[in-house]
């Protein structure tokens with residue numbers, strides 16, 4: 062009913078608009094020299110406007126950005142990102158200038174004659190080859206880095222962890238003493254065996270199921286991802302890491318944590334961002350926030366997609382060893 | 397053909413018409429109607445993001461059972477996003493844009509009496525209409541419309557247990573899209589055949605206006621890629637309704653193990669993106685073609701680098717079919733494939749850059765007539781550059797992994813394809829309105845429409861890059877579950893305010909459009925002093941387009957401001973005026989350009 066009311070209002074506005082324009086002169090149709098002058102000026106003003114918001118965002122939104130990469134592999138990502146960003150930033154400023162400045166400069170008038178200029182092989186060669194050369198550099202660096210992060214074969218003594226997703230929660234399983242995960246399949250899901258671990262696989266017995274991730278600083282972590290229902294995506298923005306969790310298959314990703322959670326909390330960027338957040342939270346009367354690494358779901362997976370998360374804590378290796386030793390093995394929990 | 401005067405009734409003239417000019421208007425108006433729905437939805441879900449805890453009567457009014465006390469439910473948020481994306485990409489910017497302008501301009505600009513098959517053309521429109529109706533009906537399904545994102549990845553889209561929208565809503569979505577694809581294929585085949593066979597005397601392929609090149613290549617991309625989406629959709633329908641396992645395997649949901657074995661969602665992703673990526677060029681190329689034409693006409697200059705423009709359209713079309721994997725870097729596919737797709741993706745930057753530079757060079761030293769159509773074309777170049785540049789970040793697999801599926805992506809694709817293509821569409825409407833309706837649109841309202849739209853487009857999508865870089869995932873109903881994102885709330889409010897203002901600004905256009913149809917100033921035959929053939933037809937539409945014989949073409953479409961002495965910018969115009977119709981024969985000793 063209310064919807065009808067809104068639609069009625071919209072129609073009423075439309076009709077009154079119509080009536081107004083009936084009176085209005087509806088004849089101004091083709092740009093005159095005056096229009097050209099005015100729109101040319103507008104185009105300069107607009108150039109100032111986009112320069113304004115571009116610069117404003119580049120400067121003042123720095124504080125909301127993610128802090129420097131918390132994984133060793135991610136350093137090159139940040140590097141490559143900075144290179145790319147500077148490059149496209151400069152090109153963006155230059156191109157927008159040309160577009161709107163030309164619009165102003167060459168605005169039409171009766172006294173002007175356009176230059177007849179249909180072709181220039183030299184120019185076209187320049188702007189085919191220049192982007193090509195720049196791209197070779199970007200692609201080269203990018204592919205090298207891609208190989209770097211995706212190749213897990215040479216990891217020495219990695220921590221092997223299975224990250225397991227379902228609507229709408231994350232669980233994890235550490236590989237235990239033997240550093241090998243037991244097989245898993247949805248057919249084994251039963252009672253407290255919520256991850257569907259095959260308990261007949263001897264690798265499973267020493268596995269450890271947890272609801273929060275602890276990672277040792279400086280050791281390669283090798284993740285294997287599974288999902289029991291729909292697609293999810295394990296997104297760990299601080300580590301520059303993301304991988305889909307796909308029902309029916311196991312996906313992989315790995316990185317080496319670089320800073321412990323404590324160390325990260327002491328970083329100037331993080332302190333600044335946290336202070337900003339807490340100012341807002343205080344104004345709303347909410348508890349203060351403390352920085353933590355997070356794993357978020359980043360693939361649409363249903364109604365509560367927006368809240369699916371798991372905390373990640375990076376600690377010194379000694380502390381990690383202590384923590385992992387305290388976790389019960391599946392053999393003791395399930396059997 | 398123009399001779400026979402069969403009696404036309406209201407039904408054959410306005411409804412089941414086979415005249416390409418009327419069909420193009422039907423596409424435009426249907427597309428606009430769908431566009432209103434799509435934009436309205438984006439305004440609703442932007443309100444949710446900005447004020448997640450606030451109750452709005454407008455939400456109460458429109459979302460009925462899908463809201464509680466004026467706050468939308470999480471399911472319906474996803475449904476709105478899904479239908480918004482689907483409508484904008486397919487219904488507005490594929491059918492609305494290509495359907496309108498390919499139909500209007502292909503026969504008129506190549507000098508044909510109509511499309512190769514008027515009947516199939518009619519069928520194409522009515523299938524599109526039918527699919528729109530089905531899509532709109534799906535909005536009223538009790539459990540809500542499709543909600544799995546416009547990409548409808550299974551298993552989410554296959555299992556009603558996973559999300560309510562995957563019940564009847566999703567079935568209707570699939571049915572609607574299947575009909576839509578049939579419409580699009582019939583249309584595209586018609587365009588291709590028409591361009592091949594019905595060019596008038598002298599209209600060599602190398603003399604085609606860039607609009608026609610763009611529509612022609614777009615139709616080819618459509619014919620190559622849409623059938624793959626159709627099969628993807630059919631297989632999904634089988635999985636949903638007949639228990640096959642193309643995409644599903646090892647699923648435990650609602651307390652039970654489902655029977656599906658051996659399928660893979662990654663297969664679906666490949667099939668979907670094999671269309672999905674070319675689709676963005678299906679959306680974009682016609683807009684670029686329209687822009688080429690309008691920038692050249694209104695700069696009173698030839699388009700710079702005609703050949704390079706044609707080549708880059710072809711290069712983009714070819715490359716667009718081998719880059720789909722850049723949407724799947726983190727899907728679990730083989731990393732080596734990721735490398736290949738990074739390589740091909742970044743290659744596309746080259747022809748795109750060529751196009752951008754050529755537009756700017758066309759502006760250089762022009763005599764710019766800043767009509768609303770021209771401003772929208774310039775706006776397109778601007779947003780195309782802004783959005784295209786961030787593609788260099790996303791196309792690089794090593795970087796994509798950190799920002800995939802964040803708002804950075806949303807900002808990128810809206811600028812490069814959404815806003816750009818919409819601007820191209822507006823440019824086309826302002827420019828060819830006199831050809832469609834025999835009247836002119838009001839320019840003052842056009843100017844207001846343009847400046848408000850572009851300001852809001854940047855106001856919405858520029859800051860959106862940064863909340864993406866802050867790690868904010870897209871398709872989140874609310875960001876309140878993460879204190880980490882609390883400091884993005886204010887930016888989100890600003891974005892929403894721009895979105896609301898920008899959305900309302902479109903009313904100016906709609907008003908201008910409908911009022912001008914009835915009350916606009918009468919158009920003259922060639923109001924923009926353009927070279928192309930459509931401006932040689934009479935203002936009043938007639939069946940067969942030209943009375944008497946078809947025009948004969950003697951030159952390319954871009955002889956603007958051609959001089960007596962090619963090297964002297966101050967010399968007189970060769971033909972006494974700054975434009976030369978394509979039908980004008982070469983003068984003695986005139987060099988063809």
Ligand code: HEM
Nearest residue numbers: 435438477478481484485545546547806814870871872895
């Ligand atoms: C009024 C102007 C528009 C606004 C404010 C707007 C806003 C948005 C936002 C914020 C999202 C992301 C929502 C989310 O991921 O949670 C979105 C999604 C989307 N929009 Fe728009 N949009 C607008 C116009 C367009 C246009 C012109 C297109 C045409 C290409 C378009 C196509 C899409 C698509 C394909 C999606 C993805 C849907 C999905 O995630 O499944 N939008 N829009």
Ligand SMILES: [Cu+2]
Nearest residue numbers: 358360362366
């Ligand atoms: Cu999710």
Ligand SMILES: [Cu+2]
Nearest residue numbers: 673720722723
């Ligand atoms: Cu793509």
